[in-house]
Amino acid sequence: MQSMRRRLGLLCLVALVGTALGWGQARKKREITIGFAIEDTKGERWQTDLDEFQQRAAELGAEVITRSANGNDDVQLQQVKEMVDGGINVLVLLPHDTEKAGRIVEAAHAKHVPVLSYDRLAHNTPVDLYVGFDLFAVGVLQAQTLVEHAPKGNFFLLGGSPLDFNSKIVRAGQMRVLQPLIDRDDIKIVGDLWVPEWSAVQAYMLMTQALQKIDVPLTAIVASNDSTAGGAVQALEDKELSGKVLVTGQDADLAAVMRLFEGTQLMTVYKPLSGLARTAAEAAVKLALHQDLGQVATVPNGDQITKAILFTPIAVTRKNAKDTVFKDGFQKIETVKKVLPKDRWAELER
Numbered sequence: 291m292q293s294m295r296r297r298l299g300l301l302c303l304v305a306l307v308g309t310a311l312g313w314g315q316a317r318k319k320r321e322i323t324i325g326f327a328i329e330d331t332k333g334e335r336w337q338t339d340l341d342e343f344q345q346r347a348a349e350l351g352a353e354v355i356t357r358s359a360n361g362n363d364d365v366q367l368q369q370v371k372e373m374v375d376g377g378i379n380v381l382v383l384l385p386h387d388t389e390k391a392g393r394i395v396e397a398a399h400a401k402h403v404p405v406l407s408y409d410r411l412a413h414n415t416p417v418d419l420y421v422g423f424d425l426f427a428v429g430v431l432q433a434q435t436l437v438e439h440a441p442k443g444n445f446f447l448l449g450g451s452p453l454d455f456n457s458k459i460v461r462a463g464q465m466r467v468l469q470p471l472i473d474r475d476d477i478k479i480v481g482d483l484w485v486p487e488w489s490a491v492q493a494y495m496l497m498t499q500a501l502q503k504i505d506v507p508l509t510a511i512v513a514s515n516d517s518t519a520g521g522a523v524q525a526l527e528d529k530e531l532s533g534k535v536l537v538t539g540q541d542a543d544l545a546a547v548m549r550l551f552e553g554t555q556l557m558t559v560y561k562p563l564s565g566l567a568r569t570a571a572e573a574a575v576k577l578a579l580h581q582d583l584g585q586v587a588t589v590p591n592g593d594q595i596t597k598a599i600l601f602t603p604i605a606v607t608r609k610n611a612k613d614t615v616f617k618d619g620f621q622k623i624e625t626v627k628k629v630l631p632k633d634r635w636a637e638l639e640r
Contacts, residue, residue, distance in 0.1 A: 322352040322578045325378035327370050329386035331358040335541050342567035350575050363387045370394050374401045379578035382406045388413040388455035404577040408570055413455040414592025418577055421570040421599045423561045425456050429463020431605040432538040435557045436510050440536055443509025446481040448522055450488045450514040460514050480504055485518045493521025501529050510536040516546035516558055523554045542606055547621045548629050550608045551637060560604040560614050569599060
């Protein structure tokens, strides 16, 4: 009887130890802390990304600490230093100025914290991984869609923020398509501007000034995202040119999708953010645990090569919106109907 009690006691001890180990593993998994340094949480795009990222991180048992720098590079650096000192296991960085992001990466690496550059590649600095869309392909899609509708004419280039290296990558993609037509004199570039902060207000002001000086019929504005496109469209409207000049975009913002059906914007580029943000969360956890990332691509990054997980963008016009942004639930048909006359609602379902 005493021997049986000893055996039962031993079994209970083993069970308790096993339970403790199990809880310890679970606690270890939950104790992964991801620092997400985002340039600014204002705007539809970044908040959507952040929500998806946090949801997937929570599913993986990780905690996410978020800091928004409100477009200030010095603030972003200080926030990252505070997160690193606070014990984050990995940093996800959406930099404001991609050229200044090297000091942020350096601060994280000094404390042995790996860095995942999200959506914007921190330029010429040794980030551990870049997760984003193929931005060269974004530019190609924008220009290709334009020239399919207007293979000749007067084009205006409206680039993104001069502080964002992504702007230059998008422009390179645009020029891959446009340059041969420029060389043949089929297309003439009548203006070339970069828009600070990708700001719709700045785009409006710059395009308003430019339109006062352009003395030839304008065919198209190669706007690099939907915010700049919105500013450009407003400037065109002031000149009663809205709908008469082709305009590109990127991000499939609600306002841009509405403009597709209003006829004031030709196309936008849809980047399925759910997959991007969730994949970034999964990769961040792997970096925190020092696990193998598996097969990844690489991208040139200044004088070095950076590991990358790249997603493919999709060109969207009114013709395929139903099968892309509406089908995925990224935008809602019911919302777009609010700005369209009832006799045009059928276009949304085609």
